[in-house]
Amino acid sequence: MNRIYMDHAATSPVHPEVVEAMIPYFTEKFGNPSSIHSYGRDARKLLDEARIVCAKSINARPNEIIFTSGGTEADNMAVIGAATARQTDGRHVITTAAEHHAVLHACGELENRDFEVTYLNTDEEGRISMDELRASLREDTILVSIMYGNNETGTVQDIKEIGILLKDHPAYFHSDAVQAYGLADLDVNELGVDLLSVSGHKINAPNGTGFLYVKEGVKLSPLAFGGEQERKRRAGTENTAGIAGFKKAIELMVAQKQDRAETYLRFRELLMNELRENEVEFLYNGSFEHVLPHVLNVSFVGVKTEVLLVSLDIAGIAVSSGSACTAGSMEPSHVLTAMYGTNERTKSAVRFSFGYGNTESEIKKAADETAKIVKRLRK
Ligand SMILES: Cc1ncc(COP(=O)(O)O)c(C=O)c1O
Incomplete structure (x- = not known):
C-alpha cells in the first residue's frame, strides 16, 4: 500500500539534501565548536554561517539568533526567560487561549511563580480582538506572547498590527512563528516583535533544531546553566549536525x-x-x-x-x-x-x-x- x-x-520529512549536508558533521567535522583546534574551528565556522542564514531569513542580525532544540525551547526561553528577567518591572503577561502548549504551559509555570497571566479569547475564526488586547494592557504588563499562525487551524493573527499597538508600550512582544516560518514572509522589523520562535522540523530539517530571535537589547534570563555557549544565553554544546541540516533546510525554503x-x-x-x-x-x-x-x-x-x-x-x-x-x-x-x-x-x-x-x-x-x-x- x-x-x-x-x-x-x-x-515533516527531512529533505535528502538536508541529510547530505549533515553527514560531514557526524563523520569528519564532529568537533566541539568551543574547541580551539581545527576540528573545533570547522564546527564554529558552520555555526557562524548558519547563524547568518537564520538571521537573513527573518531580516535580523546574526547576534540576535540563539540556536535552540526546537520550538518548545524557544517558546519557553522567550516566555519564562523574558518574564524572569523583567520581574522587577511588573508581573503581568498577556497571551491567547489558542497558543501551542509550549507557550500555554510556560505561562502556567509563570502563574506558579506568582505572575498573573491574561488569556485573550478568540472569535469563531480563531482571531483575537485588538480591542480586548488594548483593554488588557496594563502598566505592569511585561510580556505579550501571540502566535503568528495556529498549528491546528492555520489561523493567522495580525502580528504587524499588534506590533504597532505595542510600539509605545514597554512590554516585550513575542510571537511563536513555528508554523508560519517557511510559508509567510517574516521580517522582524516590519512585524515589530522583540522575540520570535522558529522550529526546524516543520521545514524539513531534523527534529531538535530551532532558534529564538532576540532583538538586540532585550533582557533574557537563561533557562539552563553550564557553559557559555550562545553568548551565555543557552548553555550546552551545540547540535552541529542538526544545525548544518537546519541551515540547508532554510536555504531550500527561502528559494x-x-x-x-x-x-x-x-x-x-x-x-x-x-x-x-x-x-x-x-x-x-x-x-x-x-x-x-x-x-x-x-x-x-x-x-x-x-x-x-x-x-x-x-x-x-x-x-x-x-x-x-x-x-x-x-x-x-x-x-x-x-x-x-x-x-x-x-x-x-x-x-x-x-x-x-x-x-x-x-x-x-x-x-x-x-x-x-x-x-x-x-x-
Ligand atoms: C505553533 C507551535 N509552537 C511550538 C511548537 C513546538 O515546536 P517543537 O516541536 O520544535 O518543540 C509547535 C510544534 O508542533 C508548534 O506547532
Whole structure:
C-alpha cells in the first residue's frame, strides 16, 4: 500500500539534501565548536554561517539568533526567560487561549511563580480582538506572547498590527512563528516583535533544531546553566549536525517559499472541492482569509475524530487532530474549544497539513478515502 503523509504541521520529512549536508558533521567535522583546534574551528565556522542564514531569513542580525532544540525551547526561553528577567518591572503577561502548549504551559509555570497571566479569547475564526488586547494592557504588563499562525487551524493573527499597538508600550512582544516560518514572509522589523520562535522540523530539517530571535537589547534570563555557549544565553554544546541540516533546510525554503505557499493553497482548495464533489458534508474550522497555506481543519459532525483518524490510517493516510491523544481517547482541542466551545464540531475535527512530497493525486486520493470513510461511519 502506498502511504500518504499529510501531517506536515506535526513534523515533516527531512529533505535528502538536508541529510547530505549533515553527514560531514557526524563523520569528519564532529568537533566541539568551543574547541580551539581545527576540528573545533570547522564546527564554529558552520555555526557562524548558519547563524547568518537564520538571521537573513527573518531580516535580523546574526547576534540576535540563539540556536535552540526546537520550538518548545524557544517558546519557553522567550516566555519564562523574558518574564524572569523583567520581574522587577511588573508581573503581568498577556497571551491567547489558542497558543501551542509550549507557550500555554510556560505561562502556567509563570502563574506558579506568582505572575498573573491574561488569556485573550478568540472569535469563531480563531482571531483575537485588538480591542480586548488594548483593554488588557496594563502598566505592569511585561510580556505579550501571540502566535503568528495556529498549528491546528492555520489561523493567522495580525502580528504587524499588534506590533504597532505595542510600539509605545514597554512590554516585550513575542510571537511563536513555528508554523508560519517557511510559508509567510517574516521580517522582524516590519512585524515589530522583540522575540520570535522558529522550529526546524516543520521545514524539513531534523527534529531538535530551532532558534529564538532576540532583538538586540532585550533582557533574557537563561533557562539552563553550564557553559557559555550562545553568548551565555543557552548553555550546552551545540547540535552541529542538526544545525548544518537546519541551515540547508532554510536555504531550500527561502528559494521555494512562494512556490510552496501557492501549491499548498491549491491543495487546500482541491481537498475541499473533492469533498464537496463526493457530497460529504463538513464544517470548515478557522478563517478563509487569514490562514496559513498548509493547514486545513475540518469537522465531520457525527464522526468521532479518533475513529476517523484510525480508519484513515488503516487506509494508509496519515492525518491528525491538533490535540493530544491520551490513553486512546482524544482530549477536546483547546484551540477549537476556544473558538466553538466543546461540542460535536470540536469532537469531530481533523487536520490535514501539506508539505514536501505531497502531490495533487495524493490530495484527491485522501479526499476520496475520507469521503468514503465518513459516509460509511455516518450510516
Ligand atoms: C505553533 C507551535 N509552537 C511550538 C511548537 C513546538 O515546536 P517543537 O516541536 O520544535 O518543540 C509547535 C510544534 O508542533 C508548534 O506547532
